[in-house]
Amino acid sequence: MPDTKEQQSRDRAEKQRWEEETLKPVIEKRPERKDSFEGVSLEPVERLYSQADIEDIDRDAGIGFPGEFPYKRGIHPTGYRGKLWTMRQFAGFSSPEETNRRFKYLMEQGQTGLSVAYDLPALMGLDADSPLSEGEVGKCGVAVTSLADFEALFDGIDLEGVTVSQTINAPAWIFLAFYLVVAEKQGADFRKISGTLQNDILKEYIAQKEWVYPIRPAMKLVIDTFEYCTQHVPRYNPISVSGYHIREAGATALQELAFTLRDGVEYVQYGIDRGMDVDSFVPRLSFFFNAHNDFFEEIAKYRAARVIWAKTMKDRFGAESERTMKLRFHTQTAGVSLTVQQPLNNIARVAIQALAGVLGGTQSLHTDSYDEALALPTDEAALIALRTQQIIAEETGVANTVDPLGGSYYIESLTQKMIDGCFDYFDKIDGFGGMVEAIEAGFPQREIQESAYQYQKAVERKEQTIVGVNRYVMENEISKTNILKIDESVRDHQLERLQRTKDRRDDGAVANSLERLKAAAKTNENLMPATIEAVKEYATIEEICVALRDVYGVYEEPAF
Amino acid sequence: MSNRKIRVLVAKPGLDGHDRGAKVIARALRDAGMEVIYTGLRQTPEMIAAAALQEDVDAVGISILSGAHNTLCPRIVNLLREAGMDDTLVLVGGIVPDEDIASLKEMGVSEVFLPGTSTEDIVTFINEHVRAEG
Numbered sequence: 069m070p071d072t073k074e075q076q077s078r079d080r081a082e083k084q085r086w087e088e089e090t091l092k093p094v095i096e097k098r099p100e101r102k103d104s105f106e107g108v109s110l111e112p113v114e115r116l117y118s119q120a121d122i123e124d125i126d127r128d129a130g131i132g133f134p135g136e137f138p139y140k141r142g143i144h145p146t147g148y149r150g151k152l153w154t155m156r157q158f159a160g161f162s163s164p165e166e167t168n169r170r171f172k173y174l175m176e177q178g179q180t181g182l183s184v185a186y187d188l189p190a191l192m193g194l195d196a197d198s199p200l201s202e203g204e205v206g207k208c209g210v211a212v213t214s215l216a217d218f219e220a221l222f223d224g225i226d227l228e229g230v231t232v233s234q235t236i237n238a239p240a241w242i243f244l245a246f247y248l249v250v251a252e253k254q255g256a257d258f259r260k261i262s263g264t265l266q267n268d269i270l271k272e273y274i275a276q277k278e279w280v281y282p283i284r285p286a287m288k289l290v291i292d293t294f295e296y297c298t299q300h301v302p303r304y305n306p307i308s309v310s311g312y313h314i315r316e317a318g319a320t321a322l323q324e325l326a327f328t329l330r331d332g333v334e335y336v337q338y339g340i341d342r343g344m345d346v347d348s349f350v351p352r353l354s355f356f357f358n359a360h361n362d363f364f365e366e367i368a369k370y371r372a373a374r375v376i377w378a379k380t381m382k383d384r385f386g387a388e389s390e391r392t393m394k395l396r397f398h399t400q401t402a403g404v405s406l407t408v409q410q411p412l413n414n415i416a417r418v419a420i421q422a423l424a425g426v427l428g429g430t431q432s433l434h435t436d437s438y439d440e441a442l443a444l445p446t447d448e449a450a451l452i453a454l455r456t457q458q459i460i461a462e463e464t465g466v467a468n469t470v471d472p473l474g475g476s477y478y479i480e481s482l483t484q485k486m487i488d489g490c491f492d493y494f495d496k497i498d499g500f501g502g503m504v505e506a507i508e509a510g511f512p513q514r515e516i517q518e519s520a521y522q523y524q525k526a527v528e529r530k531e532q533t534i535v536g537v538n539r540y541v542m543e544n545e546i547s548k549t550n551i552l553k554i555d556e557s558v559r560d561h562q563l564e565r566l567q568r569t570k571d572r573r574d575d576g577a578v579a580n581s582l583e584r585l586k587a588a589a590k591t592n593e594n595l596m597p598a599t600i601e602a603v604k605e606y607a608t609i610e611e612i613c614v615a616l617r618d619v620y621g622v623y624e625e626p627a628f
Numbered sequence: 629m630s631n632r633k634i635r636v637l638v639a640k641p642g643l644d645g646h647d648r649g650a651k652v653i654a655r656a657l658r659d660a661g662m663e664v665i666y667t668g669l670r671q672t673p674e675m676i677a678a679a680a681l682q683e684d685v686d687a688v689g690i691s692i693l694s695g696a697h698n699t700l701c702p703r704i705v706n707l708l709r710e711a712g713m714d715d716t717l718v719l720v721g722g723i724v725p726d727e728d729i730a731s732l733k734e735m736g737v738s739e740v741f742l743p744g745t746s747t748e749d750i751v752t753f754i755n756e757h758v759r760a761e762g
Contacts, residue, residue: 188643191643203642203698278645316648317646408744409744442723517651521652521655527746534744551725625669
């Protein structure tokens, strides 16, 4: 195209003309509110985006079309016209029976997928009766110690008919075993069941910090689940590579994007190193992003994520299947953005964040409840959060057309900036030798800490507004929000079931199954079959974790 | 030495790994001229009290977001008192429901800082209370 350059300089000249003729006299008379404008990530935002800002964008692919490589405008040609996103509210508290009731309630209200939150002992691979679990049983999520709890958790819920997402990482492979054993007992066909295991151990070392083993054996366990699911549970997503927690720990949008996708690249590389074909397992890797306050930046982040993933799978790993290149993701609104002050304001924040996720083309969505800065959500708050999604889906009209913001000068320019910035981070991380090595060197951890601190300072200087916290503060705020109290008796309830389970099980068979698991770990074979056998004997999470700790050791966080 | 730097132990008890707040506070206190010792994650009350004693700190800041504050905080306070650290300020930061704040204070917690508190307010509080008592 011979006249592209000519067109470009005409576009730039036009913008300059506007600045001189129209903008300048106005600004001289009435200056803008601030000298510079910055979003939540503290990145400068220009006054106006125009044709001149998108000229350099991806000339070979352009903005493209949905359903076509590199999927900037979405992975489905029909967007949400074919199928709405899955409304998947994260829930879990107290005992398995309590959470089972919440699940059934949410499904009666129109929720379309389940998502389980486990308590801290479970996340850390500890049993309810561990001394370290005291005060924590059933608090941040549902308490689970053995298969008996899992059976109660999914009592009356057909695992072939519903997709279940499990937020569990360090001991994730045990929870996959729980899930499969319960599904088997229900008579479900492994080839038909679907669901997602978070199982993203890299972001634990980076941000969330719920670990058990050192990084390398932990990676081995993750790849075991990939291999097992590819062979036996082909519709199951064995990982949800998560930026959510990275963002909550203080990362900028770009850091969230870059570290998450580079974590994804690391898992793909380790899978290939195991001997798997890229197109055999990568289509089942899924992602999980945050939806924070800066509306356009978030939308650009999701669009950029799809492009980076598609290109990386193709160029770096030689993927041929389109399914390998299509990035699918879940979104959750930003818990860290919720305020204790004037908590009902959180309903508005969540609605706007959720809208960004939808305009970015998310496959599933969790909307936070307004009371989550205070405690786990009450039934009422959880219902409003679900209704918020239903309002976006069915009242606003945003789901009627595909990628409605595609072609916006600002969105396209921001999307490209995200793509470029992300590949720069990839280069840096490759420079360490990979993400595992970068984490061992503390690189992403330090980047996040720095961003968290800078953000806090910006809030304290009131450069970043938080309504109700640093502006529009109400001294005698009337906030008698009802909050969910977790009954302390949940621990006793769980200890009783654990005792009953231990009384009933065959201790010799448990010990043998744990010995077989250890032996399998020593010979480096896939641990899923031996874990499933141990779970069937009602070995507890901690027993399984301890058995492998003898082989793998424990992780000590380096001081940064 | 009357004008030695104020020494603060920032501690993360319990199983919770959310250390964003603890690390931001630690850095803000350091920037305000205090000596800060950060315990790292998953410290038992015994480990925290032992570190406080060994480091001879003026204040212990406990960061807790998991809901286990009613179990863990009183235990830390008691262990500090048993070790003779009666004048040590004990501050709690994190997600603590209103109704628990009064009982934590009765048990000897000096102040509870909720989400949204500015680091400057925490610096001011420590400066005023440590100096007043020291």
